Amino acid sequence: MLGNSLMTVETKGNYKSGFVTIWGRPNVGKSTLLNMLIGEKVAIVTPRPQTTRNRISGICETEEGQIVFLDTPGILKPKQKLDEYLVKSARSCLRDADVVLFVVDGTTTPHSDDKRAAKLIRNIDKDVLLVVNKIDIADIPNLDAIIAEYKKLGNFKGGVAVSAVTQINIPILIKKIFELMPENSAYYPEGTVTDQQDKLAIAELIREQVLLSVRQEIPHGVAVVVKEFESRNDELDYISANIYVEKQGHKLIVVGGNGRMLKEIGRKSREGIEGLFGKKVYLDLWVKVSKNWRKDEAALTRFGYK
Ligand SMILES: Nc1nc2c(ncn2[C@@H]2O[C@H](COP(=O)(O)OP(=O)(O)OP(=O)(O)O)[C@@H](O)[C@H]2O)c(=O)[nH]1
Ligand SMILES: [Mg+2]
CATH class of the missing domain: 3.30.300.20 (K homology (KH) domain)
Structure with a gap:
């Protein structure tokens, strides 16, 4: 699943580990969130949609366990062969996920590509958390109404409003992920940040x-x-x-x-x-x-x- 470097490492009891796929339409801040969660820049970030083109892993370690995040290309309506590849590449990251983060942009109501992305995970047998990002620049009085619109897009195990840039509520997000994570030994040796070549x-x-x-x-x-x-x-x-x-x-x-x-x-x-x-x-x-x-x-x- 994650190349040759993937292995299980002996760890103590109650240790949790698993795979978390970061999912959503282009430009909602998935790669920014990945970099923030692991504290290093492993995925490139630009203000342009369709920046990410490949699955990128980032490994987050805490006392509780190890989370292997998979950043994916944003889901969009394919217009070119490359777009088909992007969607396929993203979908391949769902299969092994223990948890999926459905990331949306809290500054705006759902876009057609949010609906497309939501549809692709609606019937999968995985726990999905709704992550409403960019709340540092959201219209706070309208945020509850906007979140209510996003909640209608799926059957979520919970949700959290965050800012990947200013780090609002990131510890809460990590806590919620661990609540859904299975007990397991670590997949990567301590200190591994990514498997990117x-x-x-x-x-x-x-x-x-x-x-x-x-x-x-x-x-x-x-x-x-x-x-x-x-x-x-x-x-x-x-x-x-x-x-x-x-x-x-x-x-x-x-x-x-x-x-x-x-x-x-x-x-x-x-x-x-x-x-x-x-x-x-x-x-x-x-x-x-x-x-x-x-x-x-x-x-x-x-x-x-x-
Ligand atoms: N203000 C603000 N901007 C953000 C936040 N998260 C991401 N951004 C900005 O949103 C833009 C897109 O961020 P990316 O992380 O590249 O988005 P993405 O979802 O990975 O996009 P694709 O790779 O195209 O699917 C960049 O300009 C980021 O700086 C946030 O929490 N607050
Ligand atoms: Mg990206």
Whole structure:
């Protein structure tokens, strides 16, 4: 289920552990919540919908036990082959979940994609908690009415209103999750944060910087593939990566006049990667055009969406 590193570890009695799938439509704050819950940045976050494209695990440990959170791509109406992959990838994280967090945005009433996401988990045999996020910027006098609308979308085991950014009610959320968690030994050795592969984590940090730098329709058409990642010496890693866009015009935008935009993307990505590995990095970035790759099964596979 979680790759080769998955194992069970001997632990004392009453210890709880299990899998918690973070579910919901795009942009409600699922990845922000994951990073907050585990206290480290393992998932990229941007103000744009459809940021997450793969299942990302994050492991939270307390005295009570270990929770393996699975962040998923936001559920949406598929328009391209890539969207079908996103929904499929999210759904694959439901099967092994002990608990599902249905995350919604408390600043607004349910969206059609909230209803779509709710429908997909309505009849599953899992405990689902309603997590109303972004209450730091919600219209508090209307919040109860908004929550009442979300409650109608499913049969929830309970719920909590939180802010992933300002950390409101996060301990309450963790407590509610443990109430539903089975007694079990730990799935991962103490101190494990994620099972994400290094190359994927690097590609994601670069994609995050592209998403934060460019506007309009380009972000959804960006994919990043790390070609080489090797240690040059004790102090320096070498990384070469391709940024794929769908059109020549998009390439010109990502590169920018005199290569300025690409340089900036490279600088910020490098800082993020150096922070992740605690080592200096030489980052070689190339921008390439792959026409309509989001509709192309072979390209999706090449870019890791399979
Ligand atoms: N004010 C506020 N903003 C939040 C909160 N949680 C997330 N956000 C913002 O909402 C935006 C989307 O956050 P993400 O964590 O990327 O959302 P997501 O649900 O993972 O989105 P997808 O990966 O596209 O499905 C970002 O700009 C976050 O900073 C919150 O509690 N309060
Ligand atoms: Mg996300």
